[in-house]
Amino acid sequence: MLLVTVSCGLLVLLIAGGLIFKSWPILTLKPVSDLLFSSTWQPLKGEFGFFPFIMGTLWVTGVAVIIAVPISLFTAIYLSEYAGRRVRAVMGPLIDLLAGIPSVVYGVWGVLLIVPFVQDHVAPFFRTFSDGYTVLTAGVVLAVMIFPVIISVCVEVFNSIPVELREASLSLGATRWQTVKHVVLRRALPGIIAANVLGLSRAFGETMAVLMVAGNVVANPQRVLDPAYPLPALIANHYGEMMSIPLYDSALMLAALILFGVVLIFSVVSRLVLIRVERRTG
Amino acid sequence: MQRNKIEEGVAIGLMWISTGIVLLSVVLILGTIVVKGFPALNLDMITKTPSGGFYLGKSGGILNAIVGSLLLTGGAVIVSIVFSLPVALYLNIYAARESRFAAMVRLSLDVLWGIPSIVYGAFGFLLMLTLGVRASLLGGMIAVSLLILPMMARAMDEVVRLVPRDLLEASYSLGATRWETAIKVVARQALPGILSAILISFGRGIGDAASVLFTAGFSDNIPTSLLEPAATLPLAIFFQLGTPFPEVQARAYASAVILTAIVLGVSVVGRLLVWRYGRHVVK
Numbered sequence: 001m002l003l004v005t006v007s008c009g010l011l012v013l014l015i016a017g018g019l020i021f022k023s024w025p026i027l028t029l030k031p032v033s034d035l036l037f038s039s040t041w042q043p044l045k046g047e048f049g050f051f052p053f054i055m056g057t058l059w060v061t062g063v064a065v066i067i068a069v070p071i072s073l074f075t076a077i078y079l080s081e082y083a084g085r086r087v088r089a090v091m092g093p094l095i096d097l098l099a100g101i102p103s104v105v106y107g108v109w110g111v112l113l114i115v116p117f118v119q120d121h122v123a124p125f126f127r128t129f130s131d132g133y134t135v136l137t138a139g140v141v142l143a144v145m146i147f148p149v150i151i152s153v154c155v156e157v158f159n160s161i162p163v164e165l166r167e168a169s170l171s172l173g174a175t176r177w178q179t180v181k182h183v184v185l186r187r188a189l190p191g192i193i194a195a196n197v198l199g200l201s202r203a204f205g206e207t208m209a210v211l212m213v214a215g216n217v218v219a220n221p222q223r224v225l226d227p228a229y230p231l232p233a234l235i236a237n238h239y240g241e242m243m244s245i246p247l248y249d250s251a252l253m254l255a256a257l258i259l260f261g262v263v264l265i266f267s268v269v270s271r272l273v274l275i276r277v278e279r280r281t282g
Numbered sequence: 283m284q285r286n287k288i289e290e291g292v293a294i295g296l297m298w299i300s301t302g303i304v305l306l307s308v309v310l311i312l313g314t315i316v317v318k319g320f321p322a323l324n325l326d327m328i329t330k331t332p333s334g335g336f337y338l339g340k341s342g343g344i345l346n347a348i349v350g351s352l353l354l355t356g357g358a359v360i361v362s363i364v365f366s367l368p369v370a371l372y373l374n375i376y377a378a379r380e381s382r383f384a385a386m387v388r389l390s391l392d393v394l395w396g397i398p399s400i401v402y403g404a405f406g407f408l409l410m411l412t413l414g415v416r417a418s419l420l421g422g423m424i425a426v427s428l429l430i431l432p433m434m435a436r437a438m439d440e441v442v443r444l445v446p447r448d449l450l451e452a453s454y455s456l457g458a459t460r461w462e463t464a465i466k467v468v469a470r471q472a473l474p475g476i477l478s479a480i481l482i483s484f485g486r487g488i489g490d491a492a493s494v495l496f497t498a499g500f501s502d503n504i505p506t507s508l509l510e511p512a513a514t515l516p517l518a519i520f521f522q523l524g525t526p527f528p529e530v531q532a533r534a535y536a537s538a539v540i541l542t543a544i545v546l547g548v549s550v551v552g553r554l555l556v557w558r559y560g561r562h563v564v565k
Contacts, residue, residue, distance in 0.1 A: 001372040008369050008435060009387040011394055011428070015401070018408045074293075074300035082297060091301065094308050100482075100549055101311060101542065102489025104516040108523060108538045109311045112318055144307045151304070177290035198396065205398020207492035208516065212523070232400045232492065239407070239496045256404035260397060267396040271389055 015260065023254035026247050035254065041218050048251040050258070055220045056135075056228035060210060063139025063224055064203045068146050069196055075147075076154035081180055099148035107212030110141040115213060123225055133215035136224040141209050146199035153198060157191030157277060158184060191277040194270035201266040205259050207232035231255050312542070319539035322532035328540065332502045337522065339529040344537050347518035349504045351541075354419055354512055355488040358426035359480060362434045365427075367476070370438035371464045375450070388439065394432035400492040402429045407496040419505045419512040422498025426487045434483040441475025442468060474559040481552035485545045491516030515541045 026035070026048065038049030079091055119132030161184055169179040185192070215227025216237065235255050243249060330343035369391075373384045406425030415421050445468050453463040469476070491514070499511025500521070515537060522534035 001368040001376060004365055004368045005372045005377075005387055008365060008431065009390040011431075012390055015397070015405050018405055019401075022408055070296075071300040071303050074297045075304050078294075078297035078301050082294065083301075091305070094305065096549070097546065098304075098308050098311075100485050100489075100545055102491070102516055102545060104489070104491045104519050105315060105538050105542050106311070108519060108535060109314050111523065112535070113310065113314050144311070147304055147307070175286055175290055177293045178286065180293075201396055205396075205400065207398065207400040208520065212520070232398060235400050235404060236492060236495055253404060253408070256401050260401045263396055263398060263401075264393060267393045268389070271392045275385070275389070 012264070016257075016264075019253055019257040019260055023250050023257050026250040026254055029247070039220065043245050043248050043251065046247060048247070048254075050231070050255065052218050052220050053229055053231045053234050053255065054258070056214070057204060057230040057232075059135045059221045059224070059228050060138045060142060060214060060230050061200060061203045063135055064142035064146060065196070065200050067139060067143035068150060068199060068203075071143075072147050072150035072196075072199070073154060073192065076151045076158065077180060077184075079151070080155045080158035081176070081184065095148045095151055098144070099152070103145065103206060103208040104212075106141055106145055107209040110137060110209060110213035114140050118225075126225065128225055130225045131215075133213055133227055134225050135214070135221050135228045138210045138214040138228065138230070139224070141213055142203040142206055145206060145209060146202050149202050150195050150199040153195035153274070154188075154192055157188045157195060157274075160191075160278065161187050188277075190273050194273040194277070197266050197270040201263045201270075204266075205232055205263050207236050211236050231259055235259075315535065315538050315542055318532075319535035319537075322536035323539055324536075327533065327536055331504060336502070337525050337527075337530055339527045344513075344515070344518050344533070344540070346502055346504050347513040347515045347537070348540065350419070350498070350501075350512035351488050351515040351544075353505065354422045354494065354498060354514060355426060355484055357419070357423040358430060358487050359434075359484050361423060361427040362431045362483060363480060365431055366435035366438050366479075367469075369435045370442045370476075371468065373439055374442045374445070375460055375464045375468060388436070391432040391436045391439075395436060398492070399429055399490050400495075402426075403493040403496050406493065410497060416509070417497060417499030417511050418509045419498065420508040422494045422512060422514065423508075425493040425497040426490065429490060429493045430483040430487045433486060434479055437479035437482060438472070438476055441472045441479065444475070445471050474556040477555045477559070478552040481548050481555070485548045488548075489516060489541065489545050491520060515544075 030048065035048060035050055036054065037051050038047070039051045040047040040049045041052060079088055083091070114137045115132035117132075118134055118137050119130055122136065123130035123132075165183055165187065166179050169183045170176070174182070210230050211233040214230060214233060216229045216233055217227040218229050219226070221228045235252050238248070238252060241248065326341065327343040328348060329345060330341075331346045332342040332344070333340055336342040369387070373387060377384045402425050406421060406428060409424060410416070410421045449467060449471060450463055453467045454460075458466070494514045494517060498514055498517075500513050500517055501511040502513070503510075505512040519534050519537045519541065522530050522537060525531065
């Protein structure tokens with residue numbers, strides 16, 4: 001049992017090792033700055049510039065976080081501080097349900113509803129043309145996907161704050177909202193940030209839904225109505241040809257390594273913060 | 283005083299709007315899928331494999347993908363149980379429950395939980411290259427079991443952690459060994475939670491596309507051995523949606539209904555099991 005436990009714990013290192021080993025050939029051939037900041041993506045000529053894909057990921061994740069954070073935060077505050085038992089009993093399972101919907105179904109939903117909406121209403125509103133497969137579309141779909149992550153972690157963080165603190169504030173004549181603002185939110189701040197970083201890293205690595213709605217054009221997006229080509233979509237779209245072009249497999253493994261590295265750092269930091277939050281109250 | 287009231291009103295308004303948006307998105311997703319998918323749903327979809335020209339709009343169904351997904355995820359879940367259960371029992375019975383070692387393993391599992399599934403797909407592909415396995419049912423099982431292992435192990439760990447300390451001590455004081463306590467007392471006490479952990483992991487596994495994309499391959503036939511490529515539901519949806527034919531796209535929506543129904547069905551069964559077997563648990 002000890003062996004199984006230790007090996008599960010070491011899986012992180014194993015994955016990191018495997019990905020580094022496979023992306024080593026390209027890392028020794030090209031300078032890292034070229035790989036990360038060059039915009040030329042021509043695998044047949046041996047040019048692997050990841051910049052458009054990195055920008056695509058950042059744009060899409062950024063839009064998702066901007067939409068999801070305020071909505072999730074207000075919902076979490078409502079559910080933990082204001083809502084009655086009945087509302088909670090309804091919303092809890094619904095949020096779990098949202099978390100359980102497969103990403104490919106989110107993608108289908110995006111194609112059916114958000115893509116036409118962006119094409120027919122949002123783009124004409126800004127007097128431009130768009131086929132609907134844009135940064136904005138992917139951002140909206142991702143935002144909905146990360147609602148449940150942020151909401152459920154935030155609600156847990158709020159629930160870990162002692163009731164006595166709220167009662168003390170209320171008994172001094174503060175209104176409920178003042179209590180939330182000055183006592184609950186202040187106390188919960190590290191936990192809230194950690195919750196949002198977890199949501200962000202989820203959006204960062206999400207593949208299928210984004211692949212289906214982001215447009216997948218190799219170019220740096222300039223505005224939210226441009227198409228994007230995020231890193232996970234790049235890996236997913238090109239697995240078929242990666243064994244036939246030299247260095248291609250290594251380049252795609254490097255893309256996976258970048259995703260892995262960024263998500264690893266984000267989630268280690270946010271988990272450590274959450275553990276501290278838990279310990280302080282426990 | 284007046285300003286406070288206005289501010290509180292605005293804040294509550296924003297909360298209502300936000301909660302409404304979350305509620306609305308649930309309704310919109312399920313509504314869209316059902317409205318678009320239901321008309322295309324018929325018996326052929328779930329009883330037949332694709333015939334020639336299926337992806338051009340000819341007849342057939344997605345039985346290959348349904349069976350493929352169930353086999354693949356079922357296998358992955360079994361592999362994951364074999365690894366997760368010992369981890370959960372070890373962390374809570376053999377290791378000191380709140381020791382630094384346990385904390386490290388938990389942190390590591392939590393971090394693994396957050397790793398994007400495409401990375402597991404890529405890593406699974408690497409493993410397969412090393413082992414000389416082609417894209418197959420087996421390859422997909424490896425990738426999906428890696429994907430769901432951290433989630434299942436952590437969920438089991440959480441329920442085993444809730445088993446009261448007193449119960450363990452009562453068992454020890456009757457002369458039971460740690461192993462007997464683990465199997466006969468703790469595993470039984472935590473059974474509903476363990477079952478629900480298994481079902482939740484099944485739901486995540488069956489819905490994930492990115493991890494099986496490189497590893498399971500795709501085939502119009504139902505796989506008859508571990509080394510044959512297997513179709514999976516999420517990929518069937520993805521490929522059908524990618525064709526330019528409206529009839530085939532309509533089938534993609536119907537397939538999405540089937541996948542969503544399986545995932546939701548599993549989660550409802552999980553809740554029922556917890557409720558049904560929760561009665562035998564010592565509180």
